[in-house]
Amino acid sequence: MSAPRPAAELFSLEGRTAIVTGASAGLGGRFATVLAQAGATVFAAARRTGPLRELAGSHPRIHAVTCDVSVAADRVRLVETALAAGGRIDVLVNNAAMPGATRAEEESPDAFADVLGVNLTAPFHLARLTAEAPAGERVGGPSIVNVSSILGLVSAAPLGGASYAASKAGLIGLTRELAGQWGAAGTRVNALAPGWFRTEMTADLFGDERSARWVGRNTLLGRGGHAHELDGALLFLASDASSYCTGQILTVDGGWTAR
Template sequence: MTDNTSVAVSTPAELFDLSGRVAVVTGASSGLGLGFARTLAAAGATVYAAARRLERLEELAATDPRIVPIRCDVTVDADRRELVDRALRESGRLDILVNNAGRPGPPFAEDETVDGFNSVMELNLVAGFHLATYAATQLPEGSGASFINISSVIGLVSTAPIGGASYAASKAGTLGLTRELAGQWGRRGIRVNAVVPGWFDTEMTDGLFENEKSAGWVRRNTMLGRGGVDGEINGAVLFLASDASSYMTGQTLIVDGGWTAR
């Protein structure tokens, strides 16, 4: 049995080459987002790096001329629209969107207010939803864009006493949103996938690895016996952003050292 679908054969280098493509990365001023921006730029993309802390973005941009710093509060509707509009206005295209901006809430549910819960959901889930939907409305049919949502192991399994109700809900919601948007937009040529990081030593984990009790907890419960180190998740985002994953959508790529496979 044959079909008329032609498959382009590329070299490994070509599969991961992002030259000429345009990416938007939110939460790019620190932590995992900073690494995503650097990696996509190193692969050849023009990267619109967005966050509230412009001075940090400018420091990042000074390391690579392909990185464009943009102050953006993704919880503000006008900021989200301007982020997408500027990338399209200046570059004429948008190929990659990495929804990474987020923050944790209190670890104990009884300490979390309804307003606080809503605030975490607004940043971690609602902002990424609107950014993706607005971007999708601006792209032509068959654009071939790749949208990547950053979730967390906390969205897959309970990590109590570390984690939190609002954070878990927002990251689980991110995975459901990823599948639904992939289903709605696949015929339009927009792929939507998610990356699930495990425990990485970043600003968000806030001293987790500096405390021997919590660091030991991570080591004991991770198959590789350690937390993730700088750069170990960047390849997953590059894979999903590139042609190497051209037949992949609606999927969750877990990079957790085996945490959730126990």
């Protein structure tokens, strides 16, 4: 930014247009809500129409877009929908993901490719569509936040998954490369790498007493995370508070990777 701003304004997204994928449940729903509360008009995308409409009904600035990110035409339609309403896209949160099989020997090459299609190819395509979209009156480029994972940084065997880990590690590499290619145009690309959070995807993990103890034992803060504990990190990366930050991986994991 060319001049300092009051601290209270740094995290504001007033007047901005945002897209959040995988918004029908878990962290995605929370992400959409947080951006809307910060002032953004949010286009919340997911396959499940019911939960998505419920999310949209919870805040007037959230708009539901039924979208399967594994389908290229749906990705294009999502971006076009946001552009038609807002004239530009200021924030993209690539959150949609699928887990894949836990054991590598139980995962077929086709299933592996399906996971990479949702978790890596779709974020690349959406990032490109966002970066190439008209800027309107905005100075500089959009802020792209790729939601990776600590499983893109370290192994969590026996609870990991080959395709999931590969896709999340690939997303980190993609983040750095796109940041390098698009930085001169003002487009910022960063990644958020959550640790073990209580979501729909980890319900079985935290529902099992032994597994929950394993998380607590191996996390420096002694517990799993709660979705709202990602609010500040997301807003930092999405807003002007991180105007001089690109190509970075912000890990929010209670100290898991610091062991």
